[in-house]
């Protein structure tokens with residue numbers, strides 16, 4: 180985990196004083212040469228909240244983070260921290276602590292000396308440095324390891340120390356760029372809980388960059404979905420999951436079935452669609468669409484069930500494969516139009532009700548779980564990204 184200190188200019192108050200500074204991005208655009216990496220991003224991160232930047236590799240997550248930290252200066256737009264515009268403020272004056280992946284602690288310094296490094300560089304009096312070291316090692320549950328060298332710690336312990344090192348500089352904002360990448364699953368989970376606890380305890384505005392949608396869903400109060408340098412959606416995890424604003428947001432987060440359909444009727448906010456595979460269902464359209472228009476109905480696997488007979492909201496299919504995954508079973512079915520779809524059901528102890536090859540019906544349970552998007556909107560990423 181790479182750690183850089185960008186300490187606050189002044190050190191006043193208690194080490195654990197609540198912070199809760201908001202971050203405001205207004206019209207941020209950044210190009211590398213002719214390539215637009217971040218395009219007109221505006222965003223308000225509420226003070227004390229944990230927000231995740233989520234998107235595929237190359238979508239501009241790190242670029243945005245580096246702009247907030249002050250390591251790059253965007254060609255357009257403005258950034259404010261705690262209501263103060265910081266466009267002309269140097270990185271080490273922004274009060275931002277940033278933690279990267281894959282960077283070791285100072286190997287020749289003990290745990291305590293590593294954590295003391297930031298406050299010492301800020302000229303904090305020695306007694307206060309000692310208090311900061313103790314306080315922050317205790318926060319990350321590493322107080323018993325103060326005298327050890329980094330090579331005498333496990334990977335997860337090193338990361339906790341790295342976090343303490345950033346926190347000891349008392350940042351106003353904590354930026355985390357894929358900080359758990361090098362950890363195995365269990366350690367990763369421990370660190371996620373640790374960060375969440377610290378963020379709450381310190382009321383520390385935290386921005387977490389990740390391409391792991393589960394990590395974003397479980398940790399963040401709000402998720403910012405990014406694609407090709409643009410914001411696709413900002414919302415609470417459940418909003419983004421249940422009501423994706425765009426086809427990209429719907430498919431990047433969670434898994435979903437995209438079923439071709441046409442608009443059959445519209446009444447108020449409800450749009451009835453006729454599936455190419457047969458059957459009609461009611462769905463939610465993020466944008467107005469015309470009757471007869473071709474759409475894709477996005478249905479999460481857990482919004483579908485295998486049933487025996489035909490009926491309203493049911494589609495004829497054939498069961499191809501069933502895969503038990505612990506608490507759930509995922510079935511792959513072939514619908515009447517030849518397309519494959521995934522159905523996820525809780526696993527029962529009665530054993531499988533249907534066998535591969537059986538004719539079945541799939542029931543769509545769309546209370547809040549389906550959205551429709553215009554079909555045939557294929558973006559050309561090359562053209563999109565030319566300045």
Ligand SMILES: Nc1ncnc2c1ncn2[C@@H]1O[C@H](COP(=O)(O)OP(=O)(O)OP(=O)(O)O)[C@@H](O)[C@H]1O
Pocket residue numbers: 211212214216234235236237238239240241242243390
């Ligand atoms: N210094 C640079 N010069 C030229 N292009 C760059 C530079 N840094 C990043 N880019 C490009 O800008 C785009 C955004 O990069 P960025 O590092 O922000 O992506 P990211 O979302 O953090 O991706 P990842 O998940 O892989 O870390 C990418 O297409 C990348 O190739």
Ligand SMILES: [Mg+2]
Pocket residue numbers: 240241242
């Ligand atoms: Mg990155």
